[in-house]
Amino acid sequence: MGARDRHGIDPPWGEFRHVGQGSTKIDGLAKATGAALYADDLSLPLMLHAKTLRSPHPHARLRAIDSGAALALPGVHAVITGRDLPVRYGILPWSQDETALAVDKVRFVGDPVAAVAAVDEDTANEALKRIRVDYELLHPFLDPRESLARGDPPIHEDRKEGNVSKKVELAFGDVDSAFAGAAVVIEGDYDFHGTTHAAIEPHCVLARYGPDGVLTLWSSTQITHYVHRALSRVLGLPPHRIRVIQPCLGGAFGGKSDPFSLEFCASLLAIRTARPVKMLYTREEVFYAHRGRHPMQMRYRTAAGPDGRLAAVDARILIDGGAYSSYGLVTTYYSGQLLTGPYHFPAYRFESTRVFTNKPPCGPKRGHGSVQPRFAFEVQLDRLAERLGLDPFELRRRNLLGADATTVNGQRVTSNGFARCLERVEEASGWRQRRGRLPRGRGLGMAGSMYISGTNYPIYPNPMPQSGIQLKLDRSGLVTVFSGGNDIGQGTNTIVRCLVAEELGLQLEQVRVVAADTDLCPVDLGAYSSRGTFMIGNAVLDACRKLRGTLVSAVAESWGVDPRRVRFVDGAVVDLEDPGRSLPTADAFQLAEARFDTLGATGSYNTPSLGGDYRGGTIGASPAYSFTAHVVEVTVDEETGRITCERAWIAHDCGRALNPVLVAGQMEGSAYMGLAEALVEEHEVNRFGLHRGPSLLDYRLPTSVDTPELHSLIVESLDPEGPYGAKEAGEGPLHPAIPALSNAVFDAVGIRLQHLPFTPGKVLKALRAAAAERRPAVAAVSGT
Amino acid sequence: MLVRGLRRKIGVILQLQVNGDVHEVDVPDHWTLLEVLRYRLGLTGSKQGCDKGDCGACTVLLDGQPAISCLVLAREAEGRSVLTIEGLAPRHVAAGGCGVDPVQAAFDASGALQCGFCQSGMILSAWALLARNPRPRPEEVRAALAGNLCRCTGYTQIFDAVARLATAGAATAPETSPEAVRD
Ligand code: FES
Ligand code: FES
Numbered sequence: 001m002g003a004r005d006r007h008g009i010d011p012p013w014g015e016f017r018h019v020g021q022g023s024t025k026i027d028g029l030a031k032a033t034g035a036a037l038y039a040d041d042l043s044l045p046l047m048l049h050a051k052t053l054r055s056p057h058p059h060a061r062l063r064a065i066d067s068g069a070a071l072a073l074p075g076v077h078a079v080i081t082g083r084d085l086p087v088r089y090g091i092l093p094w095s096q097d098e099t100a101l102a103v104d105k106v107r108f109v110g111d112p113v114a115a116v117a118a119v120d121e122d123t124a125n126e127a128l129k130r131i132r133v134d135y136e137l138l139h140p141f142l143d144p145r146e147s148l149a150r151g152d153p154p155i156h157e158d159r160k161e162g163n164v165s166k167k168v169e170l171a172f173g174d175v176d177s178a179f180a181g182a183a184v185v186i187e188g189d190y191d192f193h194g195t196t197h198a199a200i201e202p203h204c205v206l207a208r209y210g211p212d213g214v215l216t217l218w219s220s221t222q223i224t225h226y227v228h229r230a231l232s233r234v235l236g237l238p239p240h241r242i243r244v245i246q247p248c249l250g251g252a253f254g255g256k257s258d259p260f261s262l263e264f265c266a267s268l269l270a271i272r273t274a275r276p277v278k279m280l281y282t283r284e285e286v287f288y289a290h291r292g293r294h295p296m297q298m299r300y301r302t303a304a305g306p307d308g309r310l311a312a313v314d315a316r317i318l319i320d321g322g323a324y325s326s327y328g329l330v331t332t333y334y335s336g337q338l339l340t341g342p343y344h345f346p347a348y349r350f351e352s353t354r355v356f357t358n359k360p361p362c363g364p365k366r367g368h369g370s371v372q373p374r375f376a377f378e379v380q381l382d383r384l385a386e387r388l389g390l391d392p393f394e395l396r397r398r399n400l401l402g403a404d405a406t407t408v409n410g411q412r413v414t415s416n417g418f419a420r421c422l423e424r425v426e427e428a429s430g431w432r433q434r435r436g437r438l439p440r441g442r443g444l445g446m447a448g449s450m451y452i453s454g455t456n457y458p459i460y461p462n463p464m465p466q467s468g469i470q471l472k473l474d475r476s477g478l479v480t481v482f483s484g485g486n487d488i489g490q491g492t493n494t495i496v497r498c499l500v501a502e503e504l505g506l507q508l509e510q511v512r513v514v515a516a517d518t519d520l521c522p523v524d525l526g527a528y529s530s531r532g533t534f535m536i537g538n539a540v541l542d543a544c545r546k547l548r549g550t551l552v553s554a555v556a557e558s559w560g561v562d563p564r565r566v567r568f569v570d571g572a573v574v575d576l577e578d579p580g581r582s583l584p585t586a587d588a589f590q591l592a593e594a595r596f597d598t599l600g601a602t603g604s605y606n607t608p609s610l611g612g613d614y615r616g617g618t619i620g621a622s623p624a625y626s627f628t629a630h631v632v633e634v635t636v637d638e639e640t641g642r643i644t645c646e647r648a649w650i651a652h653d654c655g656r657a658l659n660p661v662l663v664a665g666q667m668e669g670s671a672y673m674g675l676a677e678a679l680v681e682e683h684e685v686n687r688f689g690l691h692r693g694p695s696l697l698d699y700r701l702p703t704s705v706d707t708p709e710l711h712s713l714i715v716e717s718l719d720p721e722g723p724y725g726a727k728e729a730g731e732g733p734l735h736p737a738i739p740a741l742s743n744a745v746f747d748a749v750g751i752r753l754q755h756l757p758f759t760p761g762k763v764l765k766a767l768r769a770a771a772a773e774r775r776p777a778v779a780a781v782s783g784t
Numbered sequence: 785m786l787v788r789g790l791r792r793k794i795g796v797i798l799q800l801q802v803n804g805d806v807h808e809v810d811v812p813d814h815w816t817l818l819e820v821l822r823y824r825l826g827l828t829g830s831k832q833g834c835d836k837g838d839c840g841a842c843t844v845l846l847d848g849q850p851a852i853s854c855l856v857l858a859r860e861a862e863g864r865s866v867l868t869i870e871g872l873a874p875r876h877v878a879a880g881g882c883g884v885d886p887v888q889a890a891f892d893a894s895g896a897l898q899c900g901f902c903q904s905g906m907i908l909s910a911w912a913l914l915a916r917n918p919r920p921r922p923e924e925v926r927a928a929l930a931g932n933l934c935r936c937t938g939y940t941q942i943f944d945a946v947a948r949l950a951t952a953g954a955a956t957a958p959e960t961s962p963e964a965v966r967d
Contacts, residue, residue: 028892031900032907033884034829034869041828122812200833200841200901200935250831250901251935283834489899489936661895665941669898672938696838696933704929704939712940 005605007541009656009718009725012548013505013567018498019724022661023508026494027248027487036248039204039220044276047206048077050269051124051279052261053114053131054288055106058140058358058689059155062104062113062133069130070116075123077273079131081114085268087234091226091258091363093460095165095325097156100234100264106135107155107323108358109689110288115265117277140358140689144297144320147355155323155356165321165354166332168616172408173347178312182303186384189299190376191755194320194683196292197365198701201250203289204280205262207270215271216243219263222252222486223526226459228518230259235267246516252488253673254364257528258291258326287694291363292683294331294354295320296372302380303347308388308395312347313339315373319354322361327368328354330457330619334369337620339377340407341450342418342627343399348408359685364528366673367451367734378447378739379754382746391435392446392743393426401450403717410612411621415727417653417717418448418627424651424713429631435747441636443748447739448629451732452622453655453722454531456607465604467535468522469543471500473599477571477586479504483515484524485536490730491662492532496540498658499723503544504551505568506585522602530728533658534624535605537723543603550599554592555583608721624719624727627653630671630736633708634744638767641760643745645675647709648737655719655727664712666729671710674737676702682757798859802827803871809858817861818842818853821868829869829904833933840932843905844868850909850931869904872911886949887911894945898936906932910946919950 011019030036067079082103090096102113114131118124141147141155141163151162161167179185206218215237221227224244232239249256262279270277281289297318303311317335321328336350367374385395401407403416425446426432435444458466470482481500487493493513500511514520524536548568555573556563565576573588575581583591593599611621631649636642650667657663680700684692693699718725742753751766800807800817802825809824818835821827821844833841835854842853845867867875872885883889887907897903906929913920913928920928925946926939934942 022895024892025895025897027900028897029884029888031897031903032869032888032892033873034827034904036900037828038831038901040832041822043823198935199899200839200933201831201899202833249899250833251899253935283836283838489901491898661941665895665898665937668938668940669936670938673935695836696834697836701933701935703931703933704926704942707939710938710940 005538005542006721007538007545007723009720012503013569016502017570018502018508019656019658020660022659023498025491026497026513038201038248038250039206039218040280042206042218042247043278044206044208047276047278048117048119048269048273049121049124050115050117050266050277051121051128052112052265052285053128055102055109055111055113057106057135057137058109058142059138060106060135061138062102062106063136064134065114066132067114070127073123073127073130075119076116076127077275078117078269079114079127080265080268080272085234085264089230089234089259090325091327091459092325092329095329097325100261108360110360111323112261115269117269117273142357142359142685142687142689144318144355144357147357148318148353155358163356165325165356166329167353168332168336169351170336170409170616171349173312175312175314175347175349178347179301179303179314182311183306184304184384184387186302186380186387187300188376188380188383188754190379192296192298192372192375193756194292194295194362195365195677195681196287196290196683196699197253197255198696198699199251199253199255202281202283202286203256203260203262205266206276206278207266208276209270209274214241214243215267216245217263217267218245218247220249220256221246222249222256222488223528224486224516224518225484225523225525227259227263231263231267234264243519246486249488252527253366254368254528255291257526258363260289283696284694287691287699288360290322290360290683291326293365293371294362296335298373298376300376300380302384304384308384308390308398310343310345310399313345315350317350317352317373319352320357320362321354322357322359324361326361326363331364331369333616333619335373337409338370338452339373340409340411341401341413341625342416342448343396344401345408358689360691366670367731370451371735371738374449374735375738378736379742379752382445382743383752393422393431396422396448410617412610413625414721415624415655415717415719416627417715418629420715420717421627421629421651421653422448424715425629425631425649428649428711428713429633431631441638441748442634443744443746444631444633445740445743445745445747446629446631447736447743449732449735450625450627451728451735452529452620453534453624453626453728454607455529455620455622456610457618458525465539465606467524467539467605469536469539469603470522471543471547471601473547473589475586475590475593477510477584477589479506479511481511481513482521483513483536484521485532486516486527488527490527490532490666491659492527492536494662495533495537495658499537499540500544503541503548505570507571510571510585530731533726533728534722537726538605539603541603541723542605543601546601546603547599550596551588551592554595555588557595558591623721624655626727626729626732628732628736630740632737632740632744634741634748636745636748636763638749641763641767643679643758643763645679645708645741647711648675649711649713650733651713651715652729652733653715653717654729655722656716656725657714658724658726660714663714663729667712667733668710670731670734671737672702672707674734675708675741678738678741678756678758680757796859798862800858800861800866802866803868803874811858815858816854817844817856817858817866820858821853827868827870831901831904833901840905841902843908843932845908845912848912848915850912869908885911887914890945890948894941894948896937896941896945902932902934906934906942914949920946
């Protein structure tokens with residue numbers, strides 16, 4: 001990290017004019033009026049429509065594909081199969097095990113087998129029916145324990161480790177002696193079911209291959225740069241002949257952060273037919289494309305002293321990865337590496353094993369790899385507090401990691417507002433007056449968490465910046481910003497505009513942002529790992545600061561004053577010592593252009609070297625961590641077993657809240673999503689390898705009626721390295737929702753829910769078990 | 785050899801009244817209103833999130849009532865007036881207002897527009913609610929929006945947007961102010 005990557009927390013011109021204001025979004029009105037264009041809103045003359053044929057079997061060898069009858073159908077322009085796109089890819093360079101269409105095997109129901117381009121969707125669908133595929137069925141692995149136990153038949157033939165996708169074992173400190181000497185040991189088994197992103201926009205692409213030999217792909221992706229690289233690799237086209245553009249994006253949450261089959265298929269079909277090709281997944285296909293949150297079976301042991309101070313944590317985790325690697329290597333590390341805050345513990349060991357199964361592949365979903373362990377661990381802490389007779393807040397306070405600390409696994413933590421987060425939710429929820437005192441059936445629970453603001457691990461190792469920005473200043477007073485960042489609805493472009501306006505003393509309307517177009521914009525690695533605000537923000541400040549001196553000196557020279565007297569503010573330049581003297585920005589830009597040259601600048605950000613000095617030590621190492629605490633209030637109906645979440649208080653330390661309205665939106669959206677995962681959502685694959693209900697009705701997303709009251713409490717611990725002190729807000733605030741809800745159910749009716757989702761059936765069963773335990777003598781008597 | 789691309793569906797000519805204009809469209813018989821709006825009339829503001837009536841992203845107003853346009857055959861919309869998200873601002877301006885419709889402005893001001901994909905449907909549902917009930921109670925707001933799934937916001941800022949209008953009266957566009965309580 002160079003000096004230019006640290007910009008300090010102070011306002012550039014004395015006071016903030018835009019930061020902290022909660023201005024409306026750069027594309028808000030475009031979205032509100034229907035003018036914003038998403039991928040499926042685009043069309044081109046002569047455009048063809050493409051469809052994918054998918055495997056109906058979870059595990060099978062492909063013996064033969066006959067697409068003759070499909071190709072013969074009038075209106076069909078091309079049919080492609082795995083032979084046409086045999087080059088493997090995968091988001092991580094170490095585990096490239098996917099092909100756009102199955103080459104010799106299918107590995108889950110829904111694995112793409114062939115793609116058709118035709119004049120319209122109906123014709124393309126009709127053509128799919130005419131493709132004959134000869135499958136040789138293989139034993140399907142649907143239970144991760146079976147995949148762990150045997151590697152035959154292998155899901156991926158070339159893997160040495162049977163059906164194991166990744167195994168990570170790491171230990172820090174003396175775990176065994178800590179357990180031997182502990183006053184209390186809490187043990188428990190926890191299950192995290194699978195869940196999926198369910199962004200409302202289905203995946204969609206439009207590909208055009210121009211007569212100049214340039215392929216342009218508009219894709220609903222959150223990782224333009226990686227898609228660019230993957231297309232080049234798979235299609236064998238040099239990258240400078242490929243342009244990837246992300247149009248307005250209708251939600252992602254990690255579900256659009258892999259390269260997907262449709263991106264390659266539509267591109268090749270466009271090349272083969274010399275016509276633009278669009279492919280739009282159906283909702284059912286989106287469920288099978290998946291990459292959602294991994295199911296995990298977790299066993300935790302937590303050791304503590306008599307005062308509740310944590311002595312050691314020991315975890316074993318079995319991760320169901322589904323059919324392909326995707327981000328699985330990182331998931332496997334994250335499942336252990338991200339647990340080491342916001343509490344201090346001196347000894348830690350985890351063993352995480354990700355296995356392949358013949359199910360839709362899992363990947364990153366909001367809070368990648370760490371939501372599941374966080375659930376288990378925070379319930380463990382609640383049980384520890386119960387055992388020691390401590391208030392759950394008090395237990396956590398006794399174990400605070402604090403600011404400027406190093407975690408047991410060697411991660412550097414700088415700013416830390418967790419203690420304040422605890423205070424805020426404790427106070428806002430009326431915890432002290434209400435917890436344990438509500439009528440039976442109602443309860444409060446709490447939990448905490450920590451999350452990364454980007455990571456220093458750039459997916460493919462390279463020494464270049466993680467984020468780049470380019471500025472162009474116009475004589476009109478307009479600044480155009482070229483940003484590689486992916487605005488996926490979280491508001492990255494709005495933040496970019498805010499920072500540029502702040503740094504150059506402009507009005508917001510004087511800044512336009514061109515983003516996520518690989519021809520026009522410098523590289524940013526994409527919208528994942530909660531890296532946007534932190535990394536893109538720092539790149540913006542870097543670029544602006546290179547121009548500020550130029551602008552100021554041009555004006556100072558023209559006025560014949562000391563540059564320190566020149567201030568850019570609200571679209572004008574003023575002389576601090578002569579209130580009568582000012583210029584509109586446009587004039588200042590013109591002075592500077594005449595004096596120096598055409599005006600522009602680039603800026604970038606790269607992380608410092610971070611992480612522990614061991615294999616995997618950099619995975620999960622972040623330049624800054626965010627912190628969250630939740631209190632959740634529930635009502636449990638003991639007749640029906642139904643849990644209703646009434647309200648949730650969410651305190652989140654996002655560093656400086658550059659735009660508190662956007663931050664609150666991220667906090668509320670995160671909490672909603674976590675609570676829904678706890679209570680209703682379930683990505684379940686049945687014994688035939690079929691999704692239980694691949695629709696937005698059967699996969700139950702909470703509606704406006706089901707969603708609890710959500711209270712956002714923003715905590716700002718200014719981070720020394722974030723742009724003006726900012727950190728992430730998009731993923732961290734999800735984490736405590738699930739354990740806080742489980743802990744609230746305990747407060748309400750005295751049962752511990754450790755197996756997600758918390759369905760009425762599980763609640764009733766636990767209530768019956770608890771009742772039986774309370775009446776052992778009666779049961780024994782009635783049994784005789 | 786058969787010339788590719790010339791295969792035609794036997795369709796019917798429909799007359800549709802959309803955002804005050806009358807359009808004659810020739811579409812396959814099984815096309816839905818959503819398909820006609822998006823792929824024939826270029827009104828892509830109505831979104832398709834599921835194409836089976838589950839998400840509400842395709843909500844339009846049919847004779848002033850919210851309707852799931854992916855479940856309405858195009859021909860069923862004949863003789864009825866269709867209002868889509870694109871029609872709101874022009875309607876507001878034609879009535880003497882300026883800028884966008886106050887409901888659109890309130891959604892913008894409240895931060896309710898994250899990815900925005902659900903929002904044309906959401907805004908139309910809210911608009912229809914406020915048209916028949918300018919001061920809805922919170923439960924009425926929740927009920928009126930229950931057919932529109934939003935995956936981004938947790939609905940809170942959407943409720944804020946409608947609440948601003950309910951208190952302000954739908955005539956004035958609300959001011960921007962941060963909703964969250966800050967430390
Ligand atoms: S697209 Fe019509 S309800 Fe989902
Ligand atoms: S704003 Fe994204 S789905 Fe509602």
